[in-house]
Amino acid sequence: MDINCFIEAFADLFEETEADAFSPETHFRDLAEWSSLIALSVMSMIDDEYDVQLNASELRQANTIQELFEIVSSKKS
């Protein structure tokens, strides 16, 4: 799994936030555009792209994109 591809797919779920706002260290919940619908979109994207089914409490464990990436990677292996 490549974190850059992950960030690109993650950023693609946002309509207004510019792509350069996303890095491994981004605290995504602090983004103005973050919402429950985007949270569900993140879970759908991870299911579609990585075939990993994340539930809401697993998503809650991650604060940064890097942390989320690691949760997905660990579930994939």
Next chain:
Amino acid sequence: MSNPFSLKGKSIMVTGASSGIGRSIAIECSHMGADIIMVARNQSRLEETLSMMGEGNHVMILTHLEIEEELDNLVENITSLDGVVHCAGIAPHHPFKFVSRSKFEETFAVNFFAPALLSQKLVKKKKMSKPSSIVFISSISGNCIAASASTAYCSSKAAIGGLVKSMAVDLASQGIRVNSISPGAIRTAIFDSGQFSEEDIKAEEQRYLLKRLGKPEDIAYAAIYLLSDASSWTTGSNIVVDGGYTVL
């Protein structure tokens, strides 16, 4: 004095009887005197339901309702029914951007095709008594309101809304009444599965006029009404049981 809400002597099929609203309907109908045919996929949970039921001649049938041959077998094994309650359902969350043909089909297979075709087969094979009652557990979602990331779910429940009215027209002459119940959010096992935090649930409760989520029994009592002789002049209708959510 006779009780118009009694289900004594009535034979009633309940799908999805292994959990949530379906389980509660099986239990409460048994307390009103009905003999229950419980249909679900999970044997141990069905047995749990059975252990909570009142006396009666109850039967458990394990079936995958989305498989046509299993539906045929199920209907073949039925002698005669005074009522059916379609409770089996799924509520997946897919944002519209991520929905697909297969996700729509998966939802419609359980929420629409299974109850529609089970009803059709029961009627065609003359398994529904005259009079009898068919009840669909629908939802306020898709019929009155919509939740986010629920296009597949809402579409399937809206389809049930049309089905109920049209079936009521077609089946009235055979003495079969067809109605639905549209619940608001019911606190079932789904809420305790980690999908929602305690704060989420508290916030949700505040959106209800009666300041709580529904209990499965709230829906079961409406089902008892629609199955009993008390509702003999009610067909083609939808009863909203939502703690006042949709009036706000």
